[in-house]
């Protein structure tokens with residue numbers, strides 16, 4: 666399946682093509698917890714594909 670990763674508040678929005686890896690580079694300008702989700706509908710587990718990035722000082 667092709668997946669995606671979107672972390673809106675950090676300006677991250679990448680596609681991850683089936684069988685490939687993708688690199689996302691970003692420089693946060695604020696601290697906090699930022700939730701990202703899969704941005705490409707990928708099947709039954711799609712809604713649970715989330716992660717949290719913790720940005721600390």
Ligand SMILES: [Cu+2]
Pocket residue numbers: 668669703704705706707708710711712714
């Ligand atoms: Cu998905």
